[in-house]
Amino acid sequence: MSLLELKNVYKIYGELHALDNVSLKVEKGEWVSIMGPSGSGKSTMMNIIGCMDKPSKGEVLLDGVDISKENARSLTAVRRDKIGLIFQQFHLVNYLTAVENVMLAQYYHSMPDEKEALEALDRVGLADRAHHLPSQLSGGEQQRVCVARALINYPEIILADEPTGNLDEANEEIVVDLFHKLHNEGTTLIVVTHDPEVAEVAQRTLVLRNGKLHKEIVNQNFTGKIHFDDMQEFRKEETK
Amino acid sequence: MFLRMIRGTLLRQWKKMLMIAFTIALGASLAAAMLSVMLDVGDKVNQELKTYGANITVVPKSSSVLNDLYDVEGEESAGAYLREDELGKIKTIFWAFNIVDYAPFLNTQANLDDGSEIQVTGSWFNHHMELPTGETLDAGIASMRSWWELKEGLWLDEQTTDENSAMVGAELAEAQGLHAGDTIHVTGTAADLLLHVSGIYDAGGDEDNQLYVPLNTAQALGGLDGKVDSIEVSALTTPDNELAERAAKNPASLTVAQYEIWYCTAYASSICYQIQEVITDSVASPVRQVADSEGAILEKTQLLMVLITILSLIGAALGICNLVTASVMERSSEIGLMKAIGAQNGAISGLVLTEIFITAIFGGVIGFLAGFGFAQIIGHTVFGSAITMKPMVIPIVAVLVVLVTLIGSIPAIRMLLRLRPAEVLHGGH
Numbered sequence: 076m077s078l079l080e081l082k083n084v085y086k087i088y089g090e091l092h093a094l095d096n097v098s099l100k101v102e103k104g105e106w107v108s109i110m111g112p113s114g115s116g117k118s119t120m121m122n123i124i125g126c127m128d129k130p131s132k133g134e135v136l137l138d139g140v141d142i143s144k145e146n147a148r149s150l151t152a153v154r155r156d157k158i159g160l161i162f163q164q165f166h167l168v169n170y171l172t173a174v175e176n177v178m179l180a181q182y183y184h185s186m187p188d189e190k191e192a193l194e195a196l197d198r199v200g201l202a203d204r205a206h207h208l209p210s211q212l213s214g215g216e217q218q219r220v221c222v223a224r225a226l227i228n229y230p231e232i233i234l235a236d237e238p239t240g241n242l243d244e245a246n247e248e249i250v251v252d253l254f255h256k257l258h259n260e261g262t263t264l265i266v267v268t269h270d271p272e273v274a275e276v277a278q279r280t281l282v283l284r285n286g287k288l289h290k291e292i293v294n295q296n297f298t299g300k301i302h303f304d305d306m307q308e309f310r311k312e313e314t315k
Numbered sequence: 316m317f318l319r320m321i322r323g324t325l326l327r328q329w330k331k332m333l334m335i336a337f338t339i340a341l342g343a344s345l346a347a348a349m350l351s352v353m354l355d356v357g358d359k360v361n362q363e364l365k366t367y368g369a370n371i372t373v374v375p376k377s378s379s380v381l382n383d384l385y386d387v388e389g390e391e392s393a394g395a396y397l398r399e400d401e402l403g404k405i406k407t408i409f410w411a412f413n414i415v416d417y418a419p420f421l422n423t424q425a426n427l428d429d430g431s432e433i434q435v436t437g438s439w440f441n442h443h444m445e446l447p448t449g450e451t452l453d454a455g456i457a458s459m460r461s462w463w464e465l466k467e468g469l470w471l472d473e474q475t476t477d478e479n480s481a482m483v484g485a486e487l488a489e490a491q492g493l494h495a496g497d498t499i500h501v502t503g504t505a506a507d508l509l510l511h512v513s514g515i516y517d518a519g520g521d522e523d524n525q526l527y528v529p530l531n532t533a534q535a536l537g538g539l540d541g542k543v544d545s546i547e548v549s550a551l552t553t554p555d556n557e558l559a560e561r562a563a564k565n566p567a568s569l570t571v572a573q574y575e576i577w578y579c580t581a582y583a584s585s586i587c588y589q590i591q592e593v594i595t596d597s598v599a600s601p602v603r604q605v606a607d608s609e610g611a612i613l614e615k616t617q618l619l620m621v622l623i624t625i626l627s628l629i630g631a632a633l634g635i636c637n638l639v640t641a642s643v644m645e646r647s648s649e650i651g652l653m654k655a656i657g658a659q660n661g662a663i664s665g666l667v668l669t670e671i672f673i674t675a676i677f678g679g680v681i682g683f684l685a686g687f688g689f690a691q692i693i694g695h696t697v698f699g700s701a702i703t704m705k706p707m708v709i710p711i712v713a714v715l716v717v718l719v720t721l722i723g724s725i726p727a728i729r730m731l732l733r734l735r736p737a738e739v740l741h742g743g744h
Contacts, residue, residue, distance in 0.1 A: 127655060127737035148659060155657025162740055166652040170323030175316070182316040183657040224656070 076139050078103040078231060078263055079124065084133030086119050086286075093119040094130065095286040101232075106254070106264040108274035111283035118236065120283065121267045125158055125234045126150040138231065155184050159225030163237035165217040167209040173220045174205040177227050184228040195223040199253060215246025222253055233257060235266045239273050251276060317666070324670050328642060332674045335638045339678030340685060342631025342719055346624050347686025347712045352693050353620035354705045356613065369417070369459055369547035371587055373397065373599040396542035397597055399530070403446050404593035405548065413551040413581050418442075418456045419530055420545045423537030425503040433487060435501065435526045437533020440471045456527075459549055460518070468495025468514030471529070478532050481510040484523035488515045501526065503536025548590065548599070552583040554613055559584050628719050635723025639671060643727045650731060651739035660732050667731060671724055679716040683709070
C-alpha cells in the first residue's frame with residue numbers, strides 16, 4: 076500500500092480546473108518533486124496533500140484512509156499527526172525564538188519538550204541560534220528552523236512548498252542537503268517547486284501543466300546518498 | 316508555551332492592546348460612574364427634594380376624620396391637638412435615620428392694636444432637642460421653608476433670641492408698616508405680648524399675611540400649653556410600589572412576610588405608620604404630590620443613567636469589535652500557521668480570548684477606578700456631595716466588562732474560525 080495515493084482528483088473553481096483528473100502514488104521513504112509553471116496547480120495539489128483543502132472530486136488516500144471526505148477538525152488532526160509543512164515564506168511566529176517556534180508544533184501536537192526541540196535545531200545546524208528571534212536569523216536559518224519545526228513530531232510526510240524560493244544559492248544548497256539527510260533517514264519528502272535544480276535532485280519529478288499531470292521523470296542517477304559536494308557533480312552531469 | 320505566546324502577543328501588540336484596554340476602560344468607567352450614581356441617586360434626589368418641603372403631615376385623628384368627611388384639608392379642627400412632649404419620639408421609630416427634619420405647628424388667632432385679626436403660627440425655627448435615645452437634634456422650619464425669601468432682618472434664631480420674637484409675612488409687614496427691629500403688640504385669647512420683629516419674609520402665599528413665632532409663644536397667646544395642631548415631617552423615602560400602595564390602604568391585608576418587608580422598607584406609608592405608633596391619636600399621611608414627584612424624578616433619573624450605561628457599553632463593544640477584528644486580520648498568517656501545524660479552532664480562540672480578557676481585566680480595573688472618580692465629580696457637581704460606592708457595583712461592572720468583551724470579540728472569533736490556512740500561507744490556487 077502506498078503512503079499517499081491520489082485517485083482521479085479534481086479541484087474546480089467555477090470554470091477553472093485547477094486540478095484535472097490527477098492520479099499519483101508516493102511510496103513510504105520516497106522523495107518526490109512536483110514542479111510546473113505558475114498556475115499549473117502545484118499549490119492546489121500541495122493544499123490537498125497537506126490537508127489544507129479538499130478536492131472537488133476524487134479520493135486522497137493517506138496511509139489507506141480517504142481524507143477527502145474528512146471534516147476540517149479531522150483534517151487538522153491529520154496535519155498535526157502525519158504531515159510536516161515547510162513554506163516558502165517560512166511563517167515563523169516572530170515573537171517566539173527559534174526553539175520556541177519548534178516547540179509550538181510540539182505544543183499543538185502533544186507536549187512541548189525544549190530538549191527535544193534543541194536537538195531538532197541541532198540536526199539542522201542551528202543549535203547555537205536556538206534562542207534568537209526570527210528577525211535575528213538569515214533567510215536560510217529561518218528556513219532551517221522551519222525544517223526543524225516540520226520534523227519535530229516525526230511526521231509521515233514532509234511537504235515543502237517552494238522551500239528554496241526565498242533563499243540565495245548558498246542557503247539553497249544547505250536546505251537541499253538537509254533534504255538529502257532526511258531522505259537518507261527514511262523520511263518521505265514531497266517538494267513542490269518551480270526550480271528545476273531543486274526538482275531534479277529528487278527520486279521522481281512530477282510535472283504539472285494546466286492542472287493535469289503532464290509528465291513523470293524518474294531520476295536514474297539518484298543514489299539516495301548524495302551530500303552537499305556530490306550534488307554539484309550531479310548537476311554538472313545533468314547539464315551535460 | 317501558552318503563557319509564552321500570551322506574553323509575546325501582549326508585548327508585541329502592546330499599542331493595539333492598549334487601545335483595546337482604553338476602550339474597555341472608557342466603557343467600564345462610564346458604567347461604574349453611572350451605576351454608582353444610580354444606586355446612590357435615590358438618597359441624593361430625596362435630599363434635594365427635601366428642600367421643597369415636608370413629605371409627611373401628622374394631624375390629630377379627629378381632625379383627620381373631619382377632613383375626610385368634609386374634604387376640608389388644611390383647616391384644623393378646634394379642640395383636637397397633638398402633644399408637644401411626644402415630638403421627640405418621632406426620632407425613635409425604626410426609620411429614625413430617614414427623618415431628615417420635622418417641625419410642629421400651632422395656629423392661633425390674635426389681634427393687633429388697630430383691631431385687625433391675624434393668624435399667628437407657632438413653630439420650631441432651629442429647635443434644639445435632647446432625644447429620649449440620648450442623642451440631640453436640631454429641627455425646625457429654618458431648613459423646611461428654604462423657599463422663603465428673607466426681605467429684611469434675619470431668620471429667627473431660637474438659640475440666641477428670646478421667645479418674644481417673630482417673623483412677619485411681607486404683606487402683613489407692608490400693611491402695618493413694619494420693619495426688622497420694630498416691635499408689634501399682639502393680643503391673643505390668653506395673653507398679650509410685645510413681639511420683636513427679627514425678620515420679614517416673602518413666602519409667595521397665604522403665609523405672607525401671617526406672623527410666625529416660636530411654638531411656646533403661640534401656645535402662650537392661645538392658652539394652649541403643650542399642644543400642637545400638626546407636624547410636618549421631611550423624610551427620606553423609597554418610591555411606592557404595589558405593596559406600599561396596598562399597605563397604605565390597609566396594613567392588616569398583608570401577610571406576615573409582606574408586612575415585615577413593608578415595615579422594614581422606607582416607604583412613605585410605612586414611615587407614616589410608624590409615626591402613628593409613637594404619636595398618640597395621630598394620623599400621619601404622605602403629601603402625595605411631593606411623594607409622587609420624588610418617585611417620578613427618581614425613576615426618570617435612574618432610567619437616564621441606565622440608558623447612558625447601555626449606550627456607553629454598546630460604544631465600547633463596537634470599539635472592541637473593530638480593534639480585535641483588526642488585530643486578528645493583522646495576525647492572519649500567524650493564525651493560519653497555527654492551524655496548519657495542528658491547532659484546532661478552540662485552542663486558537665482560547666488564545667485570542669485570553670489575550671483580550673487579560674487586556675479587559677487591565678482596562679476594567681483602570682476604568683472602574685476612573686468611574687469612581689467620575690462618580691465623585693458628578694456627585695459634587697450635581698448634588699454637592701460625594702457618591703458612596705456601593706460594593707455591588709464591582710461585580711456588576713465585572714460582569715458587564717466580560718459581556719461587552721465577549722460580544723465585541725464575536726466577529727473577530729468568527730473570522731478566525733473561518734480562516735483557512737491555505738488562503739493565508741500560500742494562496743488558493
